Amino acid sequence: MAETSHPHQGSNQITGAEIVIRCLEQEKVKFVFGYPGGAVLHIYDAIYKQDHFKHILVRHEQAAVHAADAYSRATGEVGVALVTSGPGATNAITGIATAYMDSIPMVVISGQVPVAAIGLDAFQEVDMVGVTRPCVKHNFLVKDVKDIASTMKKAFHIARTGRPGPVVVDIPKDITANLAEFAYPSTVEMRSYTPVTKGHSGQIKKAVKLLLEAERPMVYTGGGVVLGNAAELLIGLVQALGLPVTNTLMGLGGYPSTDKQFLGMLGMHGTYEANMAMHECDVLLAVGARFDDRVIGNPDHFYSKARTIIHVDIDPSSISKRVKVHVPIVGDVKSVLAEMNDLVLQEKPQQSPALKAWWKQIDAWRGKKCLNYLNNNGLIKPQYVIEKLWEVTKGDAYVTSDVGQHQMWAAQYYKFDKPRRWINSGGLGTMGVGLPYAMGCQFANPDAQVACITGEGSIQMNIQELSTCKQYHLPIKVILLNNRYLGMVRQWQEFFYENRYSESYMESLPDFVKLAESYGHVGMKIEKPEDVEGALTDAFAMKDRFVFMNFITDQKENVYPMIPNGKGLSEMILAEDL
Amino acid sequence: MRHIISLLMENESGALSRVAGLFSARGYNIESLTVAPTEDATLSRMTIVTSGSEDVIEQIIKQLNKLVDVVKVLDLNDGKFIERELMLVKVKATGAFREEMKRMCDIFRGRIIDVADGTFTIELTGSGHKLDAFIDSLDKAAILETVRTGASGIGRGDRILKV
Numbered sequence: 001m002a003e004t005s006h007p008h009q010g011s012n013q014i015t016g017a018e019i020v021i022r023c024l025e026q027e028k029v030k031f032v033f034g035y036p037g038g039a040v041l042h043i044y045d046a047i048y049k050q051d052h053f054k055h056i057l058v059r060h061e062q063a064a065v066h067a068a069d070a071y072s073r074a075t076g077e078v079g080v081a082l083v084t085s086g087p088g089a090t091n092a093i094t095g096i097a098t099a100y101m102d103s104i105p106m107v108v109i110s111g112q113v114p115v116a117a118i119g120l121d122a123f124q125e126v127d128m129v130g131v132t133r134p135c136v137k138h139n140f141l142v143k144d145v146k147d148i149a150s151t152m153k154k155a156f157h158i159a160r161t162g163r164p165g166p167v168v169v170d171i172p173k174d175i176t177a178n179l180a181e182f183a184y185p186s187t188v189e190m191r192s193y194t195p196v197t198k199g200h201s202g203q204i205k206k207a208v209k210l211l212l213e214a215e216r217p218m219v220y221t222g223g224g225v226v227l228g229n230a231a232e233l234l235i236g237l238v239q240a241l242g243l244p245v246t247n248t249l250m251g252l253g254g255y256p257s258t259d260k261q262f263l264g265m266l267g268m269h270g271t272y273e274a275n276m277a278m279h280e281c282d283v284l285l286a287v288g289a290r291f292d293d294r295v296i297g298n299p300d301h302f303y304s305k306a307r308t309i310i311h312v313d314i315d316p317s318s319i320s321k322r323v324k325v326h327v328p329i330v331g332d333v334k335s336v337l338a339e340m341n342d343l344v345l346q347e348k349p350q351q352s353p354a355l356k357a358w359w360k361q362i363d364a365w366r367g368k369k370c371l372n373y374l375n376n377n378g379l380i381k382p383q384y385v386i387e388k389l390w391e392v393t394k395g396d397a398y399v400t401s402d403v404g405q406h407q408m409w410a411a412q413y414y415k416f417d418k419p420r421r422w423i424n425s426g427g428l429g430t431m432g433v434g435l436p437y438a439m440g441c442q443f444a445n446p447d448a449q450v451a452c453i454t455g456e457g458s459i460q461m462n463i464q465e466l467s468t469c470k471q472y473h474l475p476i477k478v479i480l481l482n483n484r485y486l487g488m489v490r491q492w493q494e495f496f497y498e499n500r501y502s503e504s505y506m507e508s509l510p511d512f513v514k515l516a517e518s519y520g521h522v523g524m525k526i527e528k529p530e531d532v533e534g535a536l537t538d539a540f541a542m543k544d545r546f547v548f549m550n551f552i553t554d555q556k557e558n559v560y561p562m563i564p565n566g567k568g569l570s571e572m573i574l575a576e577d578l
Numbered sequence: 579m580r581h582i583i584s585l586l587m588e589n590e591s592g593a594l595s596r597v598a599g600l601f602s603a604r605g606y607n608i609e610s611l612t613v614a615p616t617e618d619a620t621l622s623r624m625t626i627v628t629s630g631s632e633d634v635i636e637q638i639i640k641q642l643n644k645l646v647d648v649v650k651v652l653d654l655n656d657g658k659f660i661e662r663e664l665m666l667v668k669v670k671a672t673g674a675f676r677e678e679m680k681r682m683c684d685i686f687r688g689r690i691i692d693v694a695d696g697t698f699t700i701e702l703t704g705s706g707h708k709l710d711a712f713i714d715s716l717d718k719a720a721i722l723e724t725v726r727t728g729a730s731g732i733g734r735g736d737r738i739l740k741v
Contacts, residue, residue: 192587316643317644
């Protein structure tokens with residue numbers, strides 16, 4: 001630890017709880033999402049006496065962590081959650097694991113039983129450091145009040161640098177009552193933690209040369225471009241070279257979806273053109289993406305075509321993990337893309353005949369119109385709702401989703417043109433994130449339109465947050481695509497289990513309109529396709545109200561295209577095949 | 579292939595469990611793992627004996643480097659190195675066995691560090707293979723107890739792992 005910014009002289013001792021607050025103040029934290037309990041009572045007392053940040057009281061600790069996570073996704077700042085020991089801590093785990101899988105910078109402060117009680121199976125004791133170890137970037141147990149400030153500084157530093165991720169700081173109750181002087185370190189130096197930033201210049205030159213000489217180039221980008229604030233640079237590079245580009249589920253918004261060079265999302269439910277171009281390209285530039293199983297499918301099938309792969313990622317362990325890479329570039333995507341842009345500008349590239357032919361091929365694939373769907377049976381098609389949502393919100397909303405069919409339709413049909421607008425759980429696939437994610441987005445952007453696209457399965461996993469939304473007057477619009485099925489489970493059962501719909505039908509659903517109204521919100525039920533657009537227009541016109549829209553949709557609709565589990569990128573099932 | 583990985587990490591509580599947890603969570607093999615503080619009390623040195631394809635070993639090294647508490651990682655198999663393991667063996671030492679055990683111990687350059695009425699305790703150091711060979715050369719009925727430390731390794735010559 002280096003010099004401190006506020007050296008206090010003499011006996012300016014304050015409690016550990018007050019130190020925690022001062023640390024959050026130093027980190028310019030604006031919102032803390034949390035839930036009080038025994039082990040954090042000193043901290044809550046200190047919160048009562050301060051006005052540097054706003055504490056948001058959720059209805060379940062899981063939602064606190066999800067909301068803090070979404071706040072981070074929407075703003076790029078470190079999200080902060082505060083929970084008590086034991087059950088408070090374990091309730092937070094799903095939220096922490098969700099953030100970890102998507103590399104979201106977050107600090108979660110958990111209370112712990114007093115130091116002397118640790119290990120004695122005390123009331124509300126759980127080994128938080130042990131329990132969270134596999135799903136955090138790092139975690140700390142603070143055993144001395146004098147260590148709180150330096151630990152908090154490290155926690156924020158680790159969360160936001162390198163490949164970001166959640167950091168847990170577990171603080172025993174007595175430590176928050178003990179006294180110490182407050183001194184927040186201005187810098188952090190950790191010999192064991194020195195993330196790389198700049199990529200290797202030789203490798204970057206090689207990559208640019210490969211892209212310039214490629215006959216069938218392709219760009220594939222993931223969440224790293226969004227998290228690394230590198231969208232502008234990506235657009236610059238892709239447009240200067242005239243390249244086709246696809247985004248992963250996590251990368252949507254990293255390149256404008258309405259641009260002609262965008263081929264749509266790739267992967268299990270990606271577009272025909274994106275998946276075919278991934279498969280057939282000769283040079284592939286992957287940026288801030290990790291070739292995961294939902295993206296390239298079966299790696300052996302992917303290997304069946306030869307291509308040169310350039311992979312830019314800040315995390316060396318992401319490179320050559322699932323797929324062998326030829327030109328690895330470890331570095332911050334922003335810095336690497338900037339360097340690539342500079343090199344490309346010097347070259348003044350012209351579109352080669354080979355690239356023209358490649359685009360012709362891509363346009364032929366586009367001709368399949370793989371996202372077309374039949375809209376003629378008098379039932380509301382979920383895809384249609386998303387398309388209308390995009391129109392009514394002028395493509396400018398913050399859109400959160402839960403997990404399942406509705407998530408895929410949202411990704412396919414809401415055309416994201418800006419980064420940090422599409423907020424969903426890609427890696428862990430956590431049902432129940434949608435509503436707390438919408439809360440985090442709305443706190444971050446009080447005047448923005450925030451839509452939570454969800455299903456009747458997912459929404460019930462954190463439905464209690466309707467109460468939080470009322471308390472803080474959050475004008476979120478819930479777009480419930482209600483097909484009375486756990487739709488994605490039903491789809492797999494239809495395809496792979498001979499229509500045995502085991503436990504995927506949802507009976508005894510609540511009357512969502514009355515439910516919303518009972519929390520003091522506006523509820524709407526929409527049953528006819530011709531009412532969809534008008535209802536959405538009405539709902540978004542209610543700028544200061546939370547509106548819960550229950551769309552009764554076609555039960556049998558499936559998500560297409562689909563790459564069956566274990567198959568390769570060019571082995572898609574298309575809607576037209578059936 | 580068998581690899582010996584040496585690493586230096588912050589000597590903090592929980593650091594060992596982070597490494598052990600990484601291996602179990604990602605399904606990597608651990609043949610042995612030894613750890614102790616170094617001459618610099620803030621650092622622990624760990625030797626991990628593992629096995630896997632080159633791709634797996636590469637991932638193991640990367641994942642270890644990613645742990646926030648880990649300062650430096652070295653795959654000893656990338657160069658020349660020396661490997662030593664300590665074993666203590668308690669054997670029957672009665673009648674004819676008593677002389678036989680003394681002789682075997684001398685052949686393997688072991689030391690008898692405890693002598694009791696019916697038993698010897700033998701200390702033996704060497705590569706894992708040497709320790710295996712010693713065990714194999716003894717009459718199984720004579721072995722009462724064995725304990726091994728797992729391998730420690732160090733690079734030859736100027737191959738130095740230091741902060």
